[in-house]
Amino acid sequence: MNESPHNTHAQQGIAFLNDGPKKHFIDGNFQPSMSGESIEAFNPATGKRLALLARGRKEDVDAAVSAARKAFEGPWSRFTPHQRATLLMKVVDVLERNYEELATLETLDMGAPLKRTLAMKNVLMQTVTYFSAQALNWSGSTIPNSLPGNFTTLTIKAPLGVVGGIIPWNAPLISMWWIIGGALATGCTAVIKPAEDASLTTLRTAQLLVEAGVPAGVINVVTGLGGEAGEALSAHPDVDRIVFTGSTVTGRKIIQASAVNMKRVQLELGGKSPDIVFADANLDKAVPGAAMGVYNNSGQICTAGTRVFVQRSIHEEFVARLADYSKKIKVGDPFDPDTQLGPLVSEAQLKRVMSYVELGGKEGATLAAGGTRLGGDLANGYYVAPTVFDGVHNDMRIAREEIFGPVLSLITFDTEEEALKLANDTAYGLGGGFWTSNIRTLTKMMNGIKAGKIWVNCWSLNDPAAGFAGYKQSGYGVKGGRDHVEGFLYEKTIYINGD
Numbered sequence: 059m060n061e062s063p064h065n066t067h068a069q070q071g072i073a074f075l076n077d078g079p080k081k082h083f084i085d086g087n088f089q090p091s092m093s094g095e096s097i098e099a100f101n102p103a104t105g106k107r108l109a110l111l112a113r114g115r116k117e118d119v120d121a122a123v124s125a126a127r128k129a130f131e132g133p134w135s136r137f138t139p140h141q142r143a144t145l146l147m148k149v150v151d152v153l154e155r156n157y158e159e160l161a162t163l164e165t166l167d168m169g170a171p172l173k174r175t176l177a178m179k180n181v182l183m184q185t186v187t188y189f190s191a192q193a194l195n196w197s198g199s200t201i202p203n204s205l206p207g208n209f210t211t212l213t214i215k216a217p218l219g220v221v222g223g224i225i226p227w228n229a230p231l232i233s234m235w236w237i238i239g240g241a242l243a244t245g246c247t248a249v250i251k252p253a254e255d256a257s258l259t260t261l262r263t264a265q266l267l268v269e270a271g272v273p274a275g276v277i278n279v280v281t282g283l284g285g286e287a288g289e290a291l292s293a294h295p296d297v298d299r300i301v302f303t304g305s306t307v308t309g310r311k312i313i314q315a316s317a318v319n320m321k322r323v324q325l326e327l328g329g330k331s332p333d334i335v336f337a338d339a340n341l342d343k344a345v346p347g348a349a350m351g352v353y354n355n356s357g358q359i360c361t362a363g364t365r366v367f368v369q370r371s372i373h374e375e376f377v378a379r380l381a382d383y384s385k386k387i388k389v390g391d392p393f394d395p396d397t398q399l400g401p402l403v404s405e406a407q408l409k410r411v412m413s414y415v416e417l418g419g420k421e422g423a424t425l426a427a428g429g430t431r432l433g434g435d436l437a438n439g440y441y442v443a444p445t446v447f448d449g450v451h452n453d454m455r456i457a458r459e460e461i462f463g464p465v466l467s468l469i470t471f472d473t474e475e476e477a478l479k480l481a482n483d484t485a486y487g488l489g490g491g492f493w494t495s496n497i498r499t500l501t502k503m504m505n506g507i508k509a510g511k512i513w514v515n516c517w518s519l520n521d522p523a524a525g526f527a528g529y530k531q532s533g534y535g536v537k538g539g540r541d542h543v544e545g546f547l548y549e550k551t552i553y554i555n556g557d
């Protein structure tokens with residue numbers, strides 16, 4: 059793939075990539091790191107360098123936070139809800155016009171097939187439109203008076219202030235909007251630290267926002283390393299809230315860093331979600347559903363149903379069909395329209411995933427499909443074949459730890475009770491799903507599975523209007539829906555003496 063005409067052509071077509079090293083986006087302008095240092099961004103399909111990114115440190119974060127504070131206190135605070143809603147609709151227009159470029163950049167940077175990235179356009183447009191509507195949809199309340207005298211008691215909601223956003227590399231084009239959308243809908247401002255492995259679409263989006271009319275300083279982006287720029291942002295005393303999506307390990311550090319000024323924190327963390335296939339399921343749907351519920355985005359999705367529980371009476375048929383389906387998936391050049399799965403995001407991620415594949419064998423699981431890094435034309439990129447481990451036990455590390463690659467663990471069960479017990483026997487509580495045609499099983503499972511999002515006879519659907527929060531070590535704080543917007547506000551209670 060090193061010399062793929064698709065890849066080279068795509069890269070040449072992006073002016074944003076070809077105008078030199080990428081800088082932070084602070085106060086409406088691209089600005090270099092104060093230290094002058096940079097880090098490299100790679101194209102995971104080829105292993106080649108894609109761009110240089112500014113390496114942000116504390117002083118760069120300080121500059122971005124003070125630009126965000128200045129904008130928060132300044133003209134942005136005088137935008138009415140209606141003006142913010144209208145502005146968000148202008149943003150929808152600008153994103154729509156520039157979507158092909160954004161999708162191409164995302165694919166070059168993190169490897170998801172272009173066809174998939176282009177298909178995400180609707181999700182992005184719906185998400186931004188949803189936030190436009192939310193700009194007009196929050197309010198305080200009046201409380202029926204029980205106090206002696208002529209009192210009116212009411213609450214006012216107000217924007218929290220400067221919000222820090224820290225996001226991972228698996229879908230930045232969408233995940234940055236959980237910060238930008240909330241800020242623009244409420245009158246907050248933001249500083250975003252994208253993942254070092256996929257920062258380009260966040261930078262380009264910030265620039266497009268200013269083109270759409272978002273005032274300078276409202277949305278700022280500082281690139282760099284998690285342990286430097288990310289840590290400085292999460293520990294910054296003038297940041298009021300952190301919205302974090304990433305691993306549980308980093309989430310713990312964010313909580314600790316937030317103590318400095320009692321920042322509010324919203325955490326969307328890791329998962330090891332169960333997907334349960336009952337004997338009465340429609341296997342024509344459950345086989346591709348359970349497979350793509352893991353392999354989608356090359357397994358780099360937090361809610362991936364990586365523990366697939368299958369009822370013993372259909373185990374033989376299911377594993378045969380699942381293996382067959384997995385072997386037919388086309389893994390390859392993300393710019394080839396036939397490609398279903400692209401590479402993993404980085405060499406580090408490839409090593410991590412392959413070490414789990416090796417571990418699965420050592421733990422006694424049996425490979426039913428995949429288990430290899432792909433070579434030949436794909437040897438320079440970070441490609442892994444869709445992998446099925448059969449004969450997995452729920453106490454094996456491959457069933458307990460998040461792999462974040464196209465690796466599925468198949469676990470056999472006999473009864474509903476056993477399936478439920480095993481499904482909930484995990485440190486996480488992010489997603490879950492099951493496949494059945496029995497309404498009693500449906501009721502039992504939807505009530506019994508302890509997770510923030512559950513798919514019944516389907517997989518991986520998301521609606522920005524529907525809230526979602528992790529359970530257990532998958533985090534807390536609602537993402538999506540009205541409660542998401544509430545997270546960018548604080549409430550004041552006012553007592554007025556009318557006499």
Ligand code: NAP
Pocket residue numbers: 224225226227228251252253254255282283284285287288289292303304305306307308309311312326327328329359360361460462488528
């Ligand atoms: P990660 O290591 O936690 O990184 C996420 C972000 O945090 C990156 O921007 C990273 O910067 C930054 N970071 C790293 N160390 C930091 C620190 N000490 N202080 C502040 N920020 C720091 O996660 P990842 O491995 O890149 O991403 C995959 C993880 O994200 C998986 O666990 C997945 O389940 C989770 N995820 C969850 C959701 C959800 O909605 N629940 C969605 C998507 C992904 P660098 O990139 O520079 O390290």
Ligand code: MG
Pocket residue numbers: 099100101102108166167168255256
């Ligand atoms: Mg990259």
